[in-house]
Amino acid sequence: MISGRFLLLLFGLVGSIRCDDVENSHVDISRRAIRPNPLNGHWIDTWASMPQLTEPANLPPAPFNQTGAVFVNSTIRQTLHMSVGANQIRLKISNAFGVTNLPITAVSIALPANDTAGIHQIQAKTVQKVTFSGQDSISIPNGALAVSDPLDFKIKAQSILTVTIYVKDGQTTNSITSHPGSRTTSWWQFGNAADASALTITDSSTQSAAHWYFVSAVEAWVPPSSGSLVLIGDSITDGRGSDPNQNNRWPDLLLARLQQSPATRHIAIANLAAGGNRVLADGLGPNALARIDRDVLAHPGVKYALLFEGVNDIGTADPSRAAQDALYASLTQAYRQIVTRIHAAGIPVFGATITPFSAPANFTAQPYSHPERERTRVRVNAFIKEAGVFDAVVDFASMLADESVPSQLGSEWDSGDYLHPGVRGYQRLADLFPVGVFGAWEGGVGGWV
Numbered sequence: 001m002i003s004g005r006f007l008l009l010l011f012g013l014v015g016s017i018r019c020d021d022v023e024n025s026h027v028d029i030s031r032r033a034i035r036p037n038p039l040n041g042h043w044i045d046t047w048a049s050m051p052q053l054t055e056p057a058n059l060p061p062a063p064f065n066q067t068g069a070v071f072v073n074s075t076i077r078q079t080l081h082m083s084v085g086a087n088q089i090r091l092k093i094s095n096a097f098g099v100t101n102l103p104i105t106a107v108s109i110a111l112p113a114n115d116t117a118g119i120h121q122i123q124a125k126t127v128q129k130v131t132f133s134g135q136d137s138i139s140i141p142n143g144a145l146a147v148s149d150p151l152d153f154k155i156k157a158q159s160i161l162t163v164t165i166y167v168k169d170g171q172t173t174n175s176i177t178s179h180p181g182s183r184t185t186s187w188w189q190f191g192n193a194a195d196a197s198a199l200t201i202t203d204s205s206t207q208s209a210a211h212w213y214f215v216s217a218v219e220a221w222v223p224p225s226s227g228s229l230v231l232i233g234d235s236i237t238d239g240r241g242s243d244p245n246q247n248n249r250w251p252d253l254l255l256a257r258l259q260q261s262p263a264t265r266h267i268a269i270a271n272l273a274a275g276g277n278r279v280l281a282d283g284l285g286p287n288a289l290a291r292i293d294r295d296v297l298a299h300p301g302v303k304y305a306l307l308f309e310g311v312n313d314i315g316t317a318d319p320s321r322a323a324q325d326a327l328y329a330s331l332t333q334a335y336r337q338i339v340t341r342i343h344a345a346g347i348p349v350f351g352a353t354i355t356p357f358s359a360p361a362n363f364t365a366q367p368y369s370h371p372e373r374e375r376t377r378v379r380v381n382a383f384i385k386e387a388g389v390f391d392a393v394v395d396f397a398s399m400l401a402d403e404s405v406p407s408q409l410g411s412e413w414d415s416g417d418y419l420h421p422g423v424r425g426y427q428r429l430a431d432l433f434p435v436g437v438f439g440a441w442e443g444g445v446g447g448w449v
């Protein structure tokens with residue numbers, strides 16, 4: 001049995017703010033370098049991206065990529081689109097897929113010049129050093145995650161944050177963690193330029209790419225009523241068809257709408273989607289069933305989850321009736337599994353219907369297009385809408401379907417490939433999103449669910 005005195009000693013040693021009465025809590029908090037504001041707040045993602053094993057073609061260009069090492073003696077500068085504002089933030093760096101240690105030498109954050117995404121210039125007076133449990137450096141073991149110390153750094157909702165990482169020794173492998181579908185330009189140079197107001201760019205073809213490396217989440221310290229909406233999705237949520245450096249993916253446009261209303265302004269969006277991702281099979285990123293532990297359940301402050309995925313399962317399965325029937329059975333079972341597991345954390349799960357992907361007969365560049373796959377899409381959407389598995393339904397399919405040919409995207413919403421919406425289509429998803437679901441599920445899910 002552990003005595004009360006021992007517990008007291010233990011709490012004293014770790015500097016916990018857990019106290020028997022509120023009166024005493026200021027004593028413990030004052031030991032911290034930073035005073036949480038608000039005092040009763042919690043951490044949530046104000047930004048996140050899905051960590052993936054980087055495909056060879058998505059590694060940085062040479063000479064920042066060598067055989068057996070990446071980013072040796074390199075400073076990497078990246079810009080991230082915050083969702084909610086906060087007075088304090090902290091950073092997470094992921095080595096989830098790296099097969100060697102990721103030895104981070106120095107990290108800083110700043111606001112970018114002109115508050116603009118995708119550039120390497122910063123507002124020099126805003127630079128702040130980022131530390132990890134009091135140290136400037138941290139060696140993140142393979143498979144692991146690092147969280148920074150809290151930073152007194154005010155961010156506004158929908159603003160851009162610049163994160164700069166210097167890796168003196170690089171990572172000695174070509175298997176590293178990234179999020180290729182950033183749709184945002186990142187920059188690098190040799191040497192330590194963590195605090196530089198601009199990187200030294202002599203060749204943008206080798207010193208930049210539209211990928212994010214290592215950055216995994218920015219957490220915001222927010223009031224207890226604030227929480228995040230986590231999106232589990234594929235390229236349509238990752239923003240294929242949106243504009244580079246414009247942050248006009250449908251989740252960004254939904255965020256802009258949520259920010260306009262006091263009823264939804266406290267909801268952050270964590271976009272855990274990746275192009276090509278599937279529910280049932282690995283490929284571009286791990287299958288959704290495998291990754292929800294890391295990408296949903298391990299994130300703090302998740303208040304809602306939305307599942308909008310399955311098109312790549314349907315589209316890559318053989319178009320025979322038997323294969324599609326088997327896929328339907330497995331996919332709907334997987335939806336049930338995912339919802340059951342997320343419900344165990346008290347989090348409601350919304351289901352989005354799969355948007356049309358058929359193309360007219362004279363357009364052959366849409367490989368998913370097939371009548372048997374369309375039949376599966378219709379059946380899966382009926383399941384999402386009618387089986388009662390999801391806590392609410394977000395009917396993206398009906399928002400984007402062509403009125404006369406519902407198996408196809410409406411031409412005004414299509415990016416041109418009959419699969420990914422363009423920005424007008426993404427705006428429509430944001431405009432028609434049933435935002436009442438947030439109030440309806442404010443209290444989470446409980447009981448036998």
Ligand SMILES: *[C@@H]1O[C@H](CO)[C@@H](O)[C@H](O)[C@H]1NC(C)=O
Pocket residue numbers: 056057058059060061062065066067068174
């Ligand atoms: C990076 O180097 C690895 C190992 O030599 C190679 O397989 C990969 O294609 C390279 N990628 C780029 C983008 O240069």
Ligand SMILES: *[C@@H]1O[C@H](CO)[C@@H](O)[C@H](O)[C@H]1NC(C)=O
Pocket residue numbers: 113114116119121
């Ligand atoms: C910031 O905006 C000003 C005014 O439009 C422009 O002249 C300048 O080049 C911009 N700076 C960067 C780094 O983009």
Ligand SMILES: *[C@@H]1O[C@H](CO)[C@@H](O)[C@H](O)[C@H]1NC(C)=O
Pocket residue numbers: 073190191192
């Ligand atoms: C790192 O790069 C800088 C800038 O090119 C260079 O001056 C320095 O010598 C390099 N350091 C090492 C250890 O290679």
Ligand SMILES: *[C@@H]1O[C@H](CO)[C@@H](O)[C@H](O)[C@H]1NC(C)=O
Pocket residue numbers: 360362363
């Ligand atoms: C396909 O046919 C439609 C209707 O006849 C036409 O408007 C369109 O331009 C054609 N597309 C291609 C790729 O040939």
